[in-house]
Amino acid sequence: MRTFRRALVAVAAILLVQVCTLPALSLVDASFSTDWPMFHHDSTHSGYTNSTVPTIPLAQVWNRTIGVDVLSSPESPSVVNGYIYVGDGDHNVYCFKASTGAVVWSYPTGNYVDSSPAVIDSHVYVGSSDGNVYCLDASTGTKIWNYPAGGESSPAVANGYVYVSSSIDGNVYCLDASNGNKIWNFQAGSSHSVLGSPAVAGAFVYVGSGDGNVYCLDASTGTKIWNYTVGGGVGSPAVVGGYVYVGSTNGNAYCLDAGTGAKLWNYTTEYNYNGPSHNFHWGNSVSDPAVAYERVFVGSSDFDVFCLDASTGVQIWNFTTDAEVYSSPTVADGCVLAGSYDGNVYCLNASDGSELWSFPAGVFSPTNAGGGAGSPVVADGIVYAVGNGAVYALGMPSTLSNSSLIVVAVTIAAIVIVAVVAAFV
Numbered sequence: 001m002r003t004f005r006r007a008l009v010a011v012a013a014i015l016l017v018q019v020c021t022l023p024a025l026s027l028v029d030a031s032f033s034t035d036w037p038m039f040h041h042d043s044t045h046s047g048y049t050n051s052t053v054p055t056i057p058l059a060q061v062w063n064r065t066i067g068v069d070v071l072s073s074p075e076s077p078s079v080v081n082g083y084i085y086v087g088d089g090d091h092n093v094y095c096f097k098a099s100t101g102a103v104v105w106s107y108p109t110g111n112y113v114d115s116s117p118a119v120i121d122s123h124v125y126v127g128s129s130d131g132n133v134y135c136l137d138a139s140t141g142t143k144i145w146n147y148p149a150g151g152e153s154s155p156a157v158a159n160g161y162v163y164v165s166s167s168i169d170g171n172v173y174c175l176d177a178s179n180g181n182k183i184w185n186f187q188a189g190s191s192h193s194v195l196g197s198p199a200v201a202g203a204f205v206y207v208g209s210g211d212g213n214v215y216c217l218d219a220s221t222g223t224k225i226w227n228y229t230v231g232g233g234v235g236s237p238a239v240v241g242g243y244v245y246v247g248s249t250n251g252n253a254y255c256l257d258a259g260t261g262a263k264l265w266n267y268t269t270e271y272n273y274n275g276p277s278h279n280f281h282w283g284n285s286v287s288d289p290a291v292a293y294e295r296v297f298v299g300s301s302d303f304d305v306f307c308l309d310a311s312t313g314v315q316i317w318n319f320t321t322d323a324e325v326y327s328s329p330t331v332a333d334g335c336v337l338a339g340s341y342d343g344n345v346y347c348l349n350a351s352d353g354s355e356l357w358s359f360p361a362g363v364f365s366p367t368n369a370g371g372g373a374g375s376p377v378v379a380d381g382i383v384y385a386v387g388n389g390a391v392y393a394l395g396m397p398s399t400l401s402n403s404s405l406i407v408v409a410v411t412i413a414a415i416v417i418v419a420v421v422a423a424f425v
Contacts, residue, residue, distance in 0.1 A: 036079045036377040036384075038118035039154035040288065040328055043200040045238045047290025047297070052381045053333040053347065054396040056357050061382065061393035062101035066094060074339075074362070074374030074386035075154070076327075080119040080138070084384060085126075086391055087113025093126050093134070095141060098382070101393060105141035109134065116154040116197075118162070123177070125155040125162050133164050133173075135180060145180035149173040154197040154236075156205075161219070163205055165195035172198055172207050172215075174222060184222035188215050196236035196288065199244075201258065208234030208246050214254075216244075216261060226261035230254055236328070240291040243310070247286030253298050253306070255313060265313030269300040288328040290336070293350060297336050299325025305338045305346070307353060317353035321346060323364060327375035337383060339373030345385045345394075359394055362387025 034051035041049050066088035077086035083104065084096045089112050095104040110130030117126040123144065124136040129152055135144040153165040161183065162175040170189035175182055189195055194210035204225065205217045210233040216225040232250025239245075243264070244256040251271060255264045271284040287299035295316065296308040301324040307316040323341035330337040335356060336348045343362035348355055362373040373387035383394040 034378070034380050035081065036077075036379045037120060038078055038156060039076065039116035039197050040236065040238065040290070040375075041330075041377070043156045043158040044240060045156070045197065045199040045236055045288065046240050046292065047238060047288075047328055048292040048331045049378055051332050051378045053335045053337070053378055054381060054383060054394060057397060058357050058359060058394055059397045060359075061099075061395045063390050063392045064096060064101045064103070065390050066090065066092075066386075074327075074372070074388075075114060075116045076375040076377050077384050077386060077391065078117045078119045079377060079379035079384060083138070084391070084393075085117040085119055085124055085138070086386060087115055087117060087126055087128070089113075089389070091128070091130075093117065093124065093136065093141070095124075095138070096391070098379070098384075098393070101391070107134070107136055107141040107143065114152050118155045118157045120157045120177070125157055125164075125177070127152050127155060127164055131168055133162065133175065133180070135162075135177070147173075147175055147180040147182065149175070149182075149185075153195055156198050156200050158200040158219075163198040163200055163219075165198055165207055167194045167210075170195065170209070170211075172205065172217065172222070174205075174219070186215070186217055186222040186224065188213070194233060196234060199237045199239045201239040204258070206237040206239055206244055206258070208237055208248075210234075212248075214244065214246055214256060214261070216258070228254075228256055228261040228263065230266075236288040238289045238291050238296075241310075245289040245291055245296050245310075247288055247298050249285045251284035251286060251300075253286050253289060253296065253308060253313070255296070255310070267306070267308050267313045267315065269304070269306070270302045285324075285326065287326055290329045290331045292331040295350070297329040297331060297338075297350075299327060299329055299338055299340075301326065303340075305329060305336065305348065305353070307336070307350070319346070319348050319353040319355065323372065327373070330376050330378060332378045337376040337378065339375055339385060339387065341372035343373055343387060345373045345376050345383070345387070345392075347383075359383075359385070359392070361385040361390075361392045 040047045092106045109128035112129040115127035132146045155164040171185045189209040189211040196208040198207045232248040253267045285301040290297045305319045321340040327339040344358045376385040
């Protein structure tokens with residue numbers, strides 16, 4: 001009997017350790033299948049993920065206040081391994097627990113962080129308006145290196161290299177991801193020319209410039225392969241299926257051949273002459289595109305989200321919000337998610353543009369760019385959006401209750417095991 005009791009105690013102890021350990025791993029630290037590791041999801045900036053999207057009834061999981069940069073749209077976060085990484089207007093880079101919004105760490109830079117972090121191999125790469133690109137430890141926020149590349153754009157990380165563009169000196173930089181050493185730089189615009197986030201596809205880097213050009217560079221050497229002039233400022237390209245899709249401040253969305261730079265089509269949006277005050281125009285600008293389902297999705301300063309045929313540029317549908325849609329749309333689970341300057345994040349049916357739900361993640365603010373809802377991201381069934389100085393996590397009530405039930409079940413199981421062991425002892 002004594003031997004049996006000792007064996008039972010040993011088995012119970014093992015079960016207790018396993019039961020108490022597994023929930024923490026599964027809820028927080030596990031490798032998630034639908035991470036969002038960098039700006040517009042991946043190095044090609046497709047804006048597409050295979051994550052599910054919450055449906056109505058929609059619930060706010062949590063929100064956390066961060067600083068806001070009144071001069072620019074809110075930057076979208078990155079979500080990796082159950083943690084969310086985001087820069088803000090109070091000069092900090094933050095790491096939150098994606099499940100609760102609890103602060104894990106923050107790292108102070110010297111100015112606004114107008115950059116979406118890229119999180120690769122336990123490192124966080126992010127640009128700051130202080131003129132630096134930073135590499136931080138993803139677990140602790142400890143700085144590993146920084147490079148003075150004028151890193152306001154969102155870095156793209158691929159094949160052990162960090163690609164970032166500078167709006168300070170007009171250069172595109174390639175840095176060694178391990179130590180920050182410069183591999184090459186390419187002058188893609190004049191000083192203080194706004195450059196988009198580089199997209200990396202295969203052996204090439206694609207970048208849009210405020211000088212009105214789209215550039216294709218050799219990813220290893222920085223040598224220019226081709227450039228195409230659109231005549232207006234160009235944002236961050238999306239490179240999908242051998243084609244380059246870009247939006248421009250001249251009111252057009254473009255499709256270019258990724259190999260040659262030849263224009264295949266362009267779609268022109270309407271110039272918005274309306275504005276909140278005398279002699280103020282909303283303008284004529286098209287957002288960075290998202291590409292999925294053989295369609296291209298863009299926002300526009302004419303208040304619309306457009307769905308275009310990826311092969312022809314023909315409009316399939318449009319959805320009208322109450323303000324500009326400058327932020328990049330996101331595509332997942334048959335849905336298009338877009339943030340508007342009217343303060344709302346919209347979830348639309350990707351097939352026909354019908355509204356599925358909306359959430360007020362910002363405030364209508366024609367003069368404060370940081371007030372509107374930014375480009376949302378989706379990871380493991382949760383939508384994360386930044387607007388008006390706050391980060392929001394949006395999900396379904398059933399998802400939240402299931403997580404809580406797991407914690408309760410684990411606690412009860414642990415108590416039962418301890419009670420059984422105590423009774424026999």
